[in-house]
Amino acid sequence: MSRTRTALLAAMALVAGATGTAFAVDPGAAGVAAVPCTVDYKIQNQWSTGFTAAVTITNNSAAKSSWSLKWSYAGDQKVTSGWNAKLSQSGTAVTAANESYNAQLATGGSVSFGFQGSYSGSNAVPATFTLDGVTCNVDDGGPGGPTDPPDPGGPSNRVNNPYEGAKVYVNPEWSANAAAEPGGSRVANQPTGVWLDRIAAINGAGGKMGLRAHLDEALRQKGSGELVVQFVIYNLPGRDCSALASNGELKADEIGRYKTDYIDPIKAILADPKYASLRIVTTVEIDSLPNLVTNTGSRPTAVPQCDVMKANGNYVKGVGYALNKLGDVPNVYNYVDAGHHGWIGWDDNFGPTATIMKEAATAEGATVNDVHGFITNTANYSALKENNFTINDTVAGKSVRESKWVDWNRYLDELSYAQAFRNQLVSAGFNSNIGMLIDTSRNGWGGAARPTGPGATTSVDTYVDGGRYDRRFNAGNWCNQSGAGLGERPRTAPATGIDAYVWMKPPGESDGSSKAIPNDEGKGFDRMCDPTYTGNPRNNNNMSGALPDAPVSGHWFSAQFRQLMQNAYPPLS
Numbered sequence: 390m391s392r393t394r395t396a397l398l399a400a401m402a403l404v405a406g407a408t409g410t411a412f413a414v415d416p417g418a419a420g421v422a423a424v425p426c427t428v429d430y431k432i433q434n435q436w437s438t439g440f441t442a443a444v445t446i447t448n449n450s451a452a453k454s455s456w457s458l459k460w461s462y463a464g465d466q467k468v469t470s471g472w473n474a475k476l477s478q479s480g481t482a483v484t485a486a487n488e489s490y491n492a493q494l495a496t497g498g499s500v501s502f503g504f505q506g507s508y509s510g511s512n513a514v515p516a517t518f519t520l521d522g523v524t525c526n527v528d529d530g531g532p533g534g535p536t537d538p539p540d541p542g543g544p545s546n547r548v549n550n551p552y553e554g555a556k557v558y559v560n561p562e563w564s565a566n567a568a569a570e571p572g573g574s575r576v577a578n579q580p581t582g583v584w585l586d587r588i589a590a591i592n593g594a595g596g597k598m599g600l601r602a603h604l605d606e607a608l609r610q611k612g613s614g615e616l617v618v619q620f621v622i623y624n625l626p627g628r629d630c631s632a633l634a635s636n637g638e639l640k641a642d643e644i645g646r647y648k649t650d651y652i653d654p655i656k657a658i659l660a661d662p663k664y665a666s667l668r669i670v671t672t673v674e675i676d677s678l679p680n681l682v683t684n685t686g687s688r689p690t691a692v693p694q695c696d697v698m699k700a701n702g703n704y705v706k707g708v709g710y711a712l713n714k715l716g717d718v719p720n721v722y723n724y725v726d727a728g729h730h731g732w733i734g735w736d737d738n739f740g741p742t743a744t745i746m747k748e749a750a751t752a753e754g755a756t757v758n759d760v761h762g763f764i765t766n767t768a769n770y771s772a773l774k775e776n777n778f779t780i781n782d783t784v785a786g787k788s789v790r791e792s793k794w795v796d797w798n799r800y801l802d803e804l805s806y807a808q809a810f811r812n813q814l815v816s817a818g819f820n821s822n823i824g825m826l827i828d829t830s831r832n833g834w835g836g837a838a839r840p841t842g843p844g845a846t847t848s849v850d851t852y853v854d855g856g857r858y859d860r861r862f863n864a865g866n867w868c869n870q871s872g873a874g875l876g877e878r879p880r881t882a883p884a885t886g887i888d889a890y891v892w893m894k895p896p897g898e899s900d901g902s903s904k905a906i907p908n909d910e911g912k913g914f915d916r917m918c919d920p921t922y923t924g925n926p927r928n929n930n931n932m933s934g935a936l937p938d939a940p941v942s943g944h945w946f947s948a949q950f951r952q953l954m955q956n957a958y959p960p961l962s
Contacts, residue, residue, distance in 0.1 A: 425450045426525040428458065428518040431822045432549065438507055439469075443821060444485070445501045446494070446520060453494040453521070458485045460515040464508060471504035547761065550824055551668040551722045552881040552889040555615035558583075558607045562598060563895045566945050570897075572954055575961045580879050581830070582619040582672060582893035586943060587638050587910060588650050591658070600655065604664045617668045621675065621767075621893060622715070624651050625707045629676045630695040631684045631927065633913035634868065634901025634942050641694070644703045648710050656714040659721055669721045672826075672893055673711050675767045677704045678749055679728040682741045689926040705745070709752025716759030724826055725750070727763040727814075729771045730806030731864025734798040743810070743817040750819070757819050764826040765807045768894035770861060770870045772832055773877060775801040777843040777856030784852040792853040794864070796929070802859075803827050804884060811886045824888030829876030830896045834858040835958025836874060858958075865928035868900040868918040869936040869949055874956025897950030903939040912942050 429445040446458055458474075462481045474485040491500050518525045557580035568577035583603050585591060593599030598606070600620070607618040626647050628637030639647055659669055681704060684695040698704050708725065715721050725746060727733065733742045750760050765771075780801055782789045790797050800806040807825045815821050844855015860872045877883070877890045901918035916922040920937045924930040939946050954961055 424526070425523045426518075426520040428520070428525045430460075430514055430518070431820070432512065432514070433503075433822060435512060438509065439505065440508065440512055441503065441505050443501065443503045444474075445499055446525075447499045448494045448496060448520070450496065450523070452496050452498075453492075455492045456487050456494050456500070456521060458518060458520050459483065460518045462515060463513045464511055466506050466508040466512060468504050468506045472502060473500075474502035474504075476502075476504055547719070547722060548668075549822060550882060550888045551617050551670055551761070555617045555668055555881075556580075556610065557879060557891075558603070558610060558616060558618040560603070560895065561606060563898075566897060567950065570947060570950055570954075572961070573950070576875065576878075576896070576954065579892055580617075580619065581895040582621045582891070584621040584623060584895075584898075584943060585655065586621070586623045588624065588646075588654075591651070591654050600658050604658070604661075604667065607667055608664070611667065615668060617670055619670045619672070619891065619893060621672045622652075622655070622711055623672075623675060625674050625677050626703045627694060627698045627701075630680050630698050631690075631692045632676070632867070632901075632915050632917065634915035634918050635676065636911055636913045638911035641697050641701060641703065644701075644706055647703075647707050652711050652714050656718060659715065660718045665720055667720060669718070670826075671711075671715055671721060671723050672764050672767060673715075673723055673725045674704075674708050675726040675764075676728075677726070678708060678745050679726075679733055679738075679742055680704070681745055682738055683732065684927070705749045705752050708749040709755040712750055712759040713753050713755035716755065722761040723759055724762045724764045725760055726767050727765050727807075727810055727825075729766045729769045730798065730800040730803055731769075731771050733810070734800040734806055736799065739799070739810070739813060740817075743813045746814065747817045747819065760819060760823065762824040762826065762888055763807075763811070763814060764828065764891070764893065765810070766803045766828045766832060768828065768830075768900065769867055770832050770834075770859065770873050771803045771806075771864065772834055772857070772859040773802060773827065773829055773890075774804050775857055775859070777840055777858075778853060780805075782852070784846050784849045787849040789849060789853060792849045794850070794853050794857060798864075803832065804887070808884070808886050825886055826889055826891050826893070827887060828893045829879075829890045830892035830894045831870075831873045831876065831953060832859075833874035833876035833953075833956060833958035834860055834872070835960055836872070836956035838872060838956075839958060862931035862934045863924070863928040866917070866931065866934045868915065868933060869903075869939045869946065870934050871920075871936050871952075872934075872956060873953060874958055875953045875961070876958065878959075896953050897945055897947070899939045899942050899944050899946040899949065901939065901942045903935065903937050906941050908941045910941065910943075 427447045431443045432440055433443055434441045460483055468476050468478050477484050494500055559580050560583055563581050564577045567573040591600050624637050626639040626643045627641035629635040680695045681699045684690050684692045685699045712723050716723055750757050789795055807827050811825050838860055840856050843852055845851045861870055879891050881889050883890050901915050903918050905914035917933050918935050920935050922933040936949055
């Protein structure tokens with residue numbers, strides 16, 4: 390069955406009381422000629438008494454010289470103002486008619502308008518839309534019409550923010566490790582991501598729980614309420630081409646194995662109806678797509694293996710395939726990894742990274758509707774918010790951007806980067822209601838070394854270095870950073886455009902070994918995890934700042950966990 394048909398079924402089955410998007414179909418997909426029109430109704434912002442919405446109409450019938458769209462509300466919603474359409478309301482019935490400048494609606498053409506409204510109680514998305522008296526989002530009986538059987542693997546009436554109104558899964562294995570540390574019980578009940586970082590992890594390896602075991606435990610924790618369970622999809626061929634510590638088991642050309650031995654079995658388990666009541670969040674392939682922008686070609690940061698992955702296209706193909714297959718599971722929410730401000734925040738990285746993400750999101754059968762959002766700072770240390778200076782400050786005649794630490798970056802921290810990059814992604818073609826996640830598991834930078842104000846104004850460097858919370862030698866340092874602390878505890882909708890702060894990287898799990906350690910997980914030794922390493926162009930040849938005596942990536946690192954608790958910000962009580 391085509392993806393279009395699946396989306397139609399979803400649009401016809403919107404849940405009363407859900408807020409977010411009535412998903413539109415792809416006008417270019419097979420079978421769409423049987424659909425006279427599609428309507429994409431998105432709730433963009435919502436507060437206790439009001440909301441704003443954006444509506445896009447796509448006309449798949451004969452060209453129109455004028456148009457009128459109608460719908461009815463199930464609740465007491467009232468349209469209070471609008472733009473790009475003439476809006477009127479009688480009781481629960483709303484009519485939106487064209488303005489003079491957007492009356493023409495060609496075959497295959499689209500038109501958009503927006504409005505602000507008020508409500509009380511629930512704010513359900515309208516179930517039915519008619520364009521000039523014809524019902525949209527429903528087959529008219531043509532090819533691929535309503536006699537087709539339902540496809541259980543298609544887009545559904547997902548909520549706008551899966552974390553809203555839901556508990557989040559606590560991994561009992563991580564929780565036990567945390568609780569076993571002195572003082573660890575203070576955070577052992579926090580939710581963390583579960584990393585599926587090799588094929589064997591799907592069924593469980595080394596005595597650890599597999600995917601089904603985690604999902605079964607998630608059902609137990611769920612009870613009668615809503616629950617989010619978070620998985621990291623992380624096993625691309627030629628994985629993490631610029632960091633040996635996180636290399637994976639699949640060779641650069643093993644895209645076939647990635648599909649059949651890794652993604653397909655994960656999808657089959659997630660699609661089991663037994664787990665349909667869970668909200669499953671997937672973080673898709675961290676550190677992959679940004680590498681194709683920053684670490685290829687003639688750049689001083691280029692790595693030969695990244696050039697190989699750009700040339701063979703297997704990062705783009707792999708991410709696209711994962712989004713396509715996992716996006717077919719109605720209760721899966723895909724969030725694609727978007728690097729962090731100290732990697733992508735420069736002008737020559739920012740736009741191109743969004744572009745390549747759009748390329749991946751439309752590869753291998755995927756569409757932008759398979760992407761619910763993006764995640765930044767996964768397994769990284771970038772401070773959430775630098776409060777002691779701004780990007781617009783000038784000191785001793787120089788901009789903060791000229792400091793050695795900022796180094797002409799446009800962004801000082803993860804929150805400003807995530808919000809700005811979200812806008813860039815929408816401009817690149819992603820849906821306007823995408824949400825961002827920020828991994829705050831290790832970016833607190835508290836303790837005695839946390840500055841209480843800006844540094845001396847002697848120079849721009851003393852000003853920035855004396856005031857910044859992030860105490861790394863360079864924002865490119867990523868391995869087991871000395872002085873780091875637990876960051877903001879996981880919470881929902883903490884800022885505009887942010888779906889949640891999450892601990893996707895479980896605190897206390899190593900980024901990589903400080904020296905070469907033989908293992909059967911495909912993980913190499915990276916000098917960036919060696920405390921004596923003096924760096925490379927990717928961190929401006931600074932010291933690595935890594936902790937000593939670290940185990941292989943993903944293994945428990947007690948000394949790091951204790952440091953993270955000691956330097957937590959907000960502090961632990």
